[in-house]
Amino acid sequence: MPQTPAFVATQWPAVQTTDALWVRQLVLHHLRCFAEARLDLAPGINVITGPNGAGKTSLLEAVYLLSHGHSFRAGGPQALLRRGAEALDVFAELLRAGSSHRLGLGRRSGHWEARLDGRDVALAELLGQCAVVCFEPGSHALISGPPEERRRFMDWGVFHVEPSFLGHWRRYRRALEQRNALLRHGVIADGEYRPWEESMGETAALLDQARVRYLEALQKPLTRLLDRLIPELGCVELRYRRGWPADSELAAYLAASRLTDQQRGHTSAGSHRAVWSIHFAAAPQREHLSRGQEKLVALACLLAQAAVHAEHAGFWPIIAFDDLASELDRDHQRMVVDQLLACGAQVLVTGTEIPDALSTRTTRRFHVEQGGRVQLIQ
Incomplete structure (x- = not known):
């Protein structure tokens, strides 16, 4: 080569x-x-x-x-x-x-x-x-689509540069599934919930740290790419919400939310609800972007992801x-x-x-x- x-x-x-x-x-x-x-x-x-x-x-x-x-x-x-x-x-x-x-x-x-x-x-x-990173006609959904699109993009990137991420995610998902099963069956005993909520809290903290590191790494190449592709949008900022209140430990927050979650039939807070978004000085809301601008922003995100992969994994x-x-x-x-x-x-x-x-x-x-x-x- x-x-x-x-x-x-x-x-x-x-x-x-x-x-x-x-x-x-x-x-x-x-x-x-x-x-x-x-x-x-x-x-x-x-x-x-x-x-x-x-x-x-x-x-x-x-x-x-x-x-x-x-x-x-x-x-x-x-x-x-x-x-x-x-x-x-x-x-x-x-x-x-x-x-x-x-x-x-x-x-x-x-x-x-x-x-x-x-x-x-x-x-x-x-x-x-x-x-493999791929830019295709539906890629604008990374910007204009639901949070799941951006969460999938973020977690794929983290999976390839942080070897421990997958194990933490699997442990978190197992605990989440067990808690959801208890909620659906109307279980109220604290002792049934506590082990799964503690497991979710421990692994969510690790997932959150890995995601924050990844988005911080993504910010630099993304800024440089956007400066070349669509400089008229001004400075770019990535914003991240971890999926539960910033002033709370997840395990304690889940314990306090059991009744509400039982009514909903599922766990409403945690790492599976994390979201990130992209904001520009000249277009603070994504609705301010044209379809063409959405495509260019999505392209910049994908190419920045490739650059982060090369930097951390050692190959393009x-x-x-x-x-x-x-x-x-x-x-x-x-x-x-x-x-x-x-x-x-x-x-x-x-x-x-x-x-x-x-x-x-x-x-x-x-x-x-x-x-x-x-x-x-x-």
């Missing part, structure tokens, strides 16, 4: 790594419109063109599944299956710093199955090996753009492409045609025909 310099400080933060994650080979069976597809991808920029509906987005979706365990498109896992198929599989050879791993993700009988280097593993172990994640030409104007396309070329990340781009910003660049190009046939162009 060619060694390329990191972004200069006036663009992205000076990340002390030239390493990058990349998928060398991608194979999929019975995903969306594809009976089978195989791509040998390059470490730099890969462009996938073809008519609308041919399946370009599904190829990005396959790589994204290996990193997130779900699609960025609407619909549940069943929508991923090719019509008439009972199972789907995605395989990839993943390279970084000269080492390689073989990843396999299958969906059958309503469950995900994960394999890493030939052995069965938990889904989380597989997802921890592959990091894979960066995907679905329909780049229709989502960004030419100037913003060129700005983003120039910076991505500088960092050395593997980039996957789709479009009905080669985007203007890539027309004179060295890329590996694929064409997808109706019916799911993928052809290497160069």
Whole structure:
């Protein structure tokens, strides 16, 4: 893999790594419109063109599944299956710093199955090996959508840079589920609730600390990116609420809230209710942003997330753009492409045609025909 310099400080933060994650080979069976597809991808920029509906987005979706365990498109896992198929599989050879791993993700009988280097593993172990950030037509929901979108974005980022986060989150979720079960059954005994509320309090404090650290790390590259992409919005500020009152210990707050929560049938406070939001000096409310500005802010968040990953994990994640030409104007396309070329990340781009910003660049190009046939162009 060619060694390329990191972004200069006036663009992205000076990340002390030239390493990058990349998928060398991608194979999929019975995903969306594809009976089978195989791509040998390059470490730099890969462009996938073809008519609308041919399946370009599904190829990005396959790589994204290996990193997130779900699609960025609407619909549940069943929508991923090719019509008439009972199972789907995605395989990839993943390279970084000269080492390689073989990843396999299958969906059958309503469950995900994960394999890493030939052995069965938990889904989380597989997802921890592959990091993909994706900018696509629905990405503006990161800014304009419900809090769950931003919480998922934040926690994915923390999961990849803080190894202990997943264990704390699992412990918290188990305690939350047990407390919710007690609430639904109308249990009133203090001794039944206390162990789960104490467990939630202990793990929530650790989750909260990890999230705060992550958002603090995100602020710097995000500010620099937004200064270049939409400087007219002024200074940016990330605001975070942890999910329960700042002046309370969670365990004590939950104990005091049992009656109210019993009436609601669920736990109304805790780490599962944490939210973060983005505010600008010239547009203090998100309703003040146009749809185009929402897209650029979402793009900046995703690219800042990639930079934080590179800084803390030591390598750049894979960066995907679905329909780049229709989502960004030419100037913003060129700005983003120039910076991505500088960092050395593997980039996957789709479009009905080669985007203007890539027309004179060295890329590996694929064409997808109706019916799911993928052809290497160069």
